[in-house]
Structure formats: C-alpha cells, structure tokens
Amino acid sequence: MAARAVSLNRKEEAGKLVLEAAGRWISSFAGQTEKLVTDAETRRAKSQAVAIDASHIEQLDTSGAWLLERMRRGFESGGAKAEIVGLDPRYKILLDEVQQTNTGKNAEEEHDHNAVENSLSYLGEMVTGFVRDTGEFVQFLGGVVVTFGRVLVRPWTFRLTSVVYHLDRVGFRSIPIIVLILFLIGGILAQQGIFHFRKFGAETFVVDMVGILVLREVGVLITSIMLAGRSGSAYTAELGSMKMREEVDALRVMGRDPMEILILPRMIALIIALPLLTFIGSMAALFGGMVTAWLYGGFTPEIFTERLRDAISWSTFWVGMIKAPFMGAVIGLVACVEGLRVQGSAESLGEHTTASVVKSIFLVIVLDGAFAIFFASIDW
Amino acid sequence: MANVETATDTPKMPLKQADTQPIIRVRDVWVSFGEHKVLKGLDLDVKRGEILGFVGASGGGKSVLMRTIIGLVKKDKGMIEVFGRDLDKLNEEELQAVERRWGVLFQQGALFSSLTVRQNIQFPLREYLNLSQRLMDEIAIAKLEMVGLPAFVAEKYPSQLSGGMIKRAALARALVLDPEIVFLDEPTSGLDPISAGEFDDLIRALQQTLGLTVFMATHDLDSLHNACDRIAALADGKVIATGPIGDMLKSDHPWLKAYFHGKRAAGRLNGKRN
Numbered sequence: 001m002a003a004r005a006v007s008l009n010r011k012e013e014a015g016k017l018v019l020e021a022a023g024r025w026i027s028s029f030a031g032q033t034e035k036l037v038t039d040a041e042t043r044r045a046k047s048q049a050v051a052i053d054a055s056h057i058e059q060l061d062t063s064g065a066w067l068l069e070r071m072r073r074g075f076e077s078g079g080a081k082a083e084i085v086g087l088d089p090r091y092k093i094l095l096d097e098v099q100q101t102n103t104g105k106n107a108e109e110e111h112d113h114n115a116v117e118n119s120l121s122y123l124g125e126m127v128t129g130f131v132r133d134t135g136e137f138v139q140f141l142g143g144v145v146v147t148f149g150r151v152l153v154r155p156w157t158f159r160l161t162s163v164v165y166h167l168d169r170v171g172f173r174s175i176p177i178i179v180l181i182l183f184l185i186g187g188i189l190a191q192q193g194i195f196h197f198r199k200f201g202a203e204t205f206v207v208d209m210v211g212i213l214v215l216r217e218v219g220v221l222i223t224s225i226m227l228a229g230r231s232g233s234a235y236t237a238e239l240g241s242m243k244m245r246e247e248v249d250a251l252r253v254m255g256r257d258p259m260e261i262l263i264l265p266r267m268i269a270l271i272i273a274l275p276l277l278t279f280i281g282s283m284a285a286l287f288g289g290m291v292t293a294w295l296y297g298g299f300t301p302e303i304f305t306e307r308l309r310d311a312i313s314w315s316t317f318w319v320g321m322i323k324a325p326f327m328g329a330v331i332g333l334v335a336c337v338e339g340l341r342v343q344g345s346a347e348s349l350g351e352h353t354t355a356s357v358v359k360s361i362f363l364v365i366v367l368d369g370a371f372a373i374f375f376a377s378i379d380w
Numbered sequence: 381m382a383n384v385e386t387a388t389d390t391p392k393m394p395l396k397q398a399d400t401q402p403i404i405r406v407r408d409v410w411v412s413f414g415e416h417k418v419l420k421g422l423d424l425d426v427k428r429g430e431i432l433g434f435v436g437a438s439g440g441g442k443s444v445l446m447r448t449i450i451g452l453v454k455k456d457k458g459m460i461e462v463f464g465r466d467l468d469k470l471n472e473e474e475l476q477a478v479e480r481r482w483g484v485l486f487q488q489g490a491l492f493s494s495l496t497v498r499q500n501i502q503f504p505l506r507e508y509l510n511l512s513q514r515l516m517d518e519i520a521i522a523k524l525e526m527v528g529l530p531a532f533v534a535e536k537y538p539s540q541l542s543g544g545m546i547k548r549a550a551l552a553r554a555l556v557l558d559p560e561i562v563f564l565d566e567p568t569s570g571l572d573p574i575s576a577g578e579f580d581d582l583i584r585a586l587q588q589t590l591g592l593t594v595f596m597a598t599h600d601l602d603s604l605h606n607a608c609d610r611i612a613a614l615a616d617g618k619v620i621a622t623g624p625i626g627d628m629l630k631s632d633h634p635w636l637k638a639y640f641h642g643k644r645a646a647g648r649l650n651g652k653r654n
Contacts, residue, residue, distance in 0.1 A: 026558070027509055027557055027558060028509065030509060030511055030515060030519075031509065031511050031512070034511065034515050061558035061590070062519065062522060062523065062526075062558050062590070063511075063519050063558070066518055066519060066522050067515075070518065090591075093588055094589045097526055097585075097589050098522055100525065101521060101524075102518055102521050102525070102531075343539060344493070344539030344540075345493030345537065345538065345539045346493045347493055347494040348493075
C-alpha cells in the first residue's frame with residue numbers, strides 16, 4: 001500500500017523522454033520519492049528533451065515540489081532540456097516558489113582537519129584560555145577591591161539588605177547539608193582510624209588524627225567544595241541569566257555599577273558565610289568522630305574530649321579558619337566571572353555553570369596546597 | 381508506516397475549494413489559573429484556508445486560548461475539535477498525528493539555542509521522517525529561502541540572529557512539515573514597521589502557496605488590516621465578535637470601539653481613508 005503511494009514511470013515518445021510522476025508527493029513519502037528521483041537521474045536518456053509529467057500527482061507539498069525541481073535541474077545540468085508539465089494549477093505557486101530556492105552555493109565551510117591538528121589546536125586553545133582566565137580573574141579581583149574601597153569611602157552605598165539576603169541563601173540555608181556531610185565524614189575518618197590503628201595498638205591516636213585533620217584541612221575543604229557546588233553554581237546561573245536578558249546592561253545604563261549591586265554583596269556574603277560554615281561543619285565532624293569512637297572504638301566522650309584537648313592547639317584551629325574567607329573569595333570570584341561571561345544561549349549558561357564549579361573546586365584545592373606550604377614554613 | 385498513514389489520511393484541501401466546515405471548532409471552553417478564570421465558555425470557529433486574527437487585551441487570554449488548542453494548557457471543561465476530531469478523544473498516537481499537521485510559531489521564536497538554524501529547521505523532519513541528509517538539507521534551505529532568509533543563515537546559531545531573523549527562522553521550522561494550520565503568537569511584536577509589514581506579506585504569500593490556515597494572536601492593527609481575512613475579538617473570557625475588519629470597525633461594542641477607534645487606531649484609519 002505504502003509502496004504505491006508514489007510512482008515515477010518512464011516512457012520514450014518520439015525522441016522525448018517522458019517521466020510520469022503520480023501519487024502523493026508529500027513529506028511522509030519523501031524517502032521513497034527521493035529514491036525514485038535518484039534512479040531516474042542516474043538512468044540518463046539519450047534524448048535531449050525531457051518532460052516531467054506531473055498531471056497524475058494527487059498531492060504535493062514543499063518536499064515533493066523540491067524533488068520535482070531537483071529532478072528537472074538534474075536533467076538540465078546533464079545538458080538536456082527538461083520541463084515540468086501538467087501540474088495541477090493549485091500547486092503552481094508552490095512550485096514557482098520552490099524553483100527560486102537552493103540556487104546559490106550553500107555557504108558551508110567544511111574544515112577537514114586531521115586528529116593531530118585538532119588536538120594541537122585544542123591544546124593551544126586551552127593554554128590561551130588559561131592565560132586569559134588568569135588575566136580576567138586578576139582584573140576582576142582588582143575591580144572588586146576598588147568597588148569595596150569606594151563603598152568604604154561612601155558607606156551609604158553599601159547594600160546591606162542584599163548582603164543579608166545572600167548570607168541567608170548561601171550561609172544559613174547551607175547549614176543542614178554541611179552539618180550532615182561533615183558529621184558523616186568525621187565518623188568515617190574515626191572508623192577508618194580505629195580500624196587501622198588497632199592493628200598496632202595505637203587506637204587512642206585516632207582522636208589526634210581526627211582532631212588535626214578535621215580542623216586543619218577537612219572541615220574547610222569539604223565546606224568550600226560544597227559551597228562551590230551549591231552556591232557558586234547558583235551565582236553563575238543567576239548572573240548568567242541576568243546577562244542573557246540584558247538586566248546587567250540595564251543596571252549599567254541606569255548609572256548603577258553592577259559590580260557594586262550584584263557582585264560585591266555576593267562576594268561579601270560568601271566571604272562571611274564560609275568561615276562560619278567551616279566552624280559549624282568542623283564541630284559537626286568532631287562530633288561525628290566522637291560518636292563513632294564511642295560506638296565503634298569504646299572511647300567514652302569524656303576520654304575523647306580529654307585526648308582532643310591534648311592533641312590540638314589554637315593554631316590547629318586557626319589554620320583552618322584563616323583559610324576559609326580566602327576560599328570564599330575564590331569561589332565567589334570564579335562564580336561571578338563565569339556568570340558574566342555567559343552569552344545569549346541556554347547552552348552557554350550550562351557551559352559556564354559547569355566551568356564555574358570545576359574551576360572553583362580546582363582553585364580551592366590549589367589554594368589549600370599553597371596554604372599548607374605556608375603554614376609548614378612558619379611552623380604552625 | 382501505519383503511523384504515517386494515519387497522519388495523512390485526509391488529503392489536504394486545496395485553497396480554492398475551501399469548504400465551510402471549520403478546521404478548528406472551540407466550544408464552551410473554560411480555563412482558569414487557580415481562582416482566576418481566564419476563558420469563560422469561549423466559542424470559536426476557524427475556517428479552512430483563512431487567516432484569523434485573534435485580538436484581545438494584554439493578559440486577556442489570547443495566548444492562553446492558543447496554548448489550550450495546541451494542548452499546552454489544560455482546560456477545565458469544553459470541547460476542542462481540530463480537523464473534525466475531538467482532541468480529548470484521541471489516543472497518544474492519533475494526537476501525535478494531529479500535532480504533525482499543525483505548526484506553531486512562539487512569541488520569542490523558541491528556536492533551540494544549542495542547534496544551528498539548519499538543525500532547528502530539520503528537527504521535525506529528523507524526528508518524524510526518515511530522509512537522507514541531502515534531502516533534509518535541501519528542504520531546510522528551501523524553507524529558509526521561502527521565509528525570506530538567505531541560505532548562509534542556516535549555519536548560524538539563534539543567538540547570532542536579530543529578532544526579525546529569529547521569527548522568520550522559527551516560522552521556517554513551524555512550516556517544515558507543510559502543516560495545514562499554523563498558530564502564530566504575536567508574530568510581529570518586537571519588529572520594526574517595515575519588517576512587520578514584510579512579515580504580514582510573507583504570511584499572506586505562504587498561506588496562498590501552501591494553502592495554510594493561519595491562527596494569529598496579535599495586537600498589531602496593521603496586521604489585522606493587511607493580513608487577516610477575519611477577526612475574532614476576545615473580551616472578558618469570551619469571543620465578543622467575529623467578522624472581517626469592516627464589521628469590527630462598524631461595531632458598537634464599547635471594547636471594540638476602544639480598540640479599533642482608540643487614539644492609536646484613529647490616526648492610522650484616517651490616514652488610510654484619505
């Protein structure tokens with residue numbers, strides 16, 4: 001049934017090739033129709049005159065009209081004289097319209113690179129991208145500092161409401177998830193410590209390990225990574241969609257500095273929130289360690305706190321806390337730069353949100369390494 | 381193949397023998413958002429082969445009716461018949477077959493931003509039909525040129541186009557399967573008067589070429605004058621009047637008077653009459 005929906009019969013009539021097109025030349029059958037047309041074109045006739053008889057076509061749409069026209073052009077380019085005859089007048093306008101299309105050379109640039117060339121150019125793009133990123137981050141940081149300075153001089157331009165709003169979003173609302181995750185991590189650290197230290201009877205040192213590790217490294221790192229994923233991505237997406245809808249430009253033309261209104265409150269909120277969350281998170285991790293040590297290792301909470309007091313000092317605590325605001329600044333910086341880089345499309349928004357999270361986590365870890373070197377050299 | 385068959389089992393009615401059987405029949409449709417009732421028992425007929433301009437106050441439910449017909453908004457009650465088939469009584473496959481026979485131009489174009497214009501136009505072809513890449517490319521270019529865009533636009537992304545180009549490219553996508561009905565949601569909004577005028581002409585020309593029925597929600601008085609065969613006016617959740625532009629101008633209904641004889645309309649009409 002479907003096979004007979006379209007047909008194209010050829011006849012030779014007095015030195016003239018007649019192709020009888022019949023049936024429903026519509027897009028639903030365009031696949032079959034195209035095969036018929038291609039067949040007809042390949043089996044070229046000797047005859048110089050070709051008539052495409054369209055009088056039996058019951059139904060025609062753009063795809064069908066185009067295939068008729070393509071066939072006609074095929075014969076014409078082969079040197080024959082071809083014409084479409086007998087088409088139902090109601091389809092005349094459509095055919096005329098279609099005959100005016102696909103005339104120019106399609107302006108399609110096909111770059112045919114090989115794999116080596118591709119990977120080299122990719123590498124090159126990455127390197128220039130890295131250099132550009134660094135430049136832009138530094139420039140942006142400068143901008144934030146200048147804006148901050150200006151706000152200090154003119155304190156009434158400071159957007160307290162905005163800072164509080166963002167503080168609530170990135171700080172207060174992150175508490176449950178940060179507490180939960182760090183509680184679990186503290187517990188896991190203690191469990192692993194007890195399990196392995198038990199082999200050589202050094203179980204009690206698990207408290208030292210958990211205390212130092214959590215306060216110096218794990219607390220601030222996990223909190224930063226969580227905030228990069230949770231709040232950094234939100235910043236990028238918000239700023240990105242504002243950029244897409246020209247809201248950032250609207251602020252600028254109203255004489256307001258987007259840096260002051262959008263960026264600074266977000267940065268300040270992150271810089272304040274991260275130390276607070278780090279503190280809360282570290283306490284949760286120590287508590288998790290204590291609970292595990294009690295249930296799994298048999299240390300009572302009294303013994304745990306006693307050992308903890310011996311094991312850690314103020315410097316252990318401060319090493320973690322000092323790092324936190326810097327981590328907040330890095331996350332905010334990357335998130336805002338990426339947000340403002342978003343171009344018109346939704347795809348670009350997704351791309352930059354991903355980049356924001358990946359880059360800020362990477363930079364948080366690099367920064368943590370730098371701090372580790374620094375604190376080791378001042379012997380803290 | 382069965383699906384394809386059902387999709388086309390009613391042959392397209394040629395424009396010239398347009399029958400009086402309405403292609404879209406809306407009866408007693410109620411739509412509400414929460415407590416707010418937007419459409420209150422709306423009736424409307426769209427005849428085959430006509431361009432119907434649908435006017436109404438901003439926020440009065442023009443887009444809502446369009447979106448209800450194409451199934452994006454749920455109605456509380458009422459009946460909508462398209463191609464003589466009650467949309468509520470169709471199963472999923474039949475509904476898909478009906479959906480293939482209409483095209484929609486959204487207000488912002490709604491081109492997929494991650495695809496080039498060519499891929500956007502080819503999207504329905506790729507989803508519904510099994511065609512060679514060459515034929516799909518040629519059809520895409522043909523459609524693009526029919527809506528008045530040069531072929532090189534095909535390789536651009538939507539974010540690289542101007543507002544008018546986006547509308548045209550989106551129209552090309554709406555038309556790629558040669559639908560019988562196109563729904564246009566404020567097609568000329570955001571275009572300059574010259575582009576808007578060209579767009580009206582384009583819709584007229586395409587309607588004649590492809591034998592389309594056009595349902596156009598619009599505010600543009602020029603479009604109503606130049607492109608539309610018939611106008612339906614929506615006020616207070618109901619169609620208060622239908623008829624050609626002449627009837628609208630003569631009507632005594634206060635809302636219609638305000639709409640067609642308001643300050644903005646008056647200057648234009650006087651200009652026209654002289």
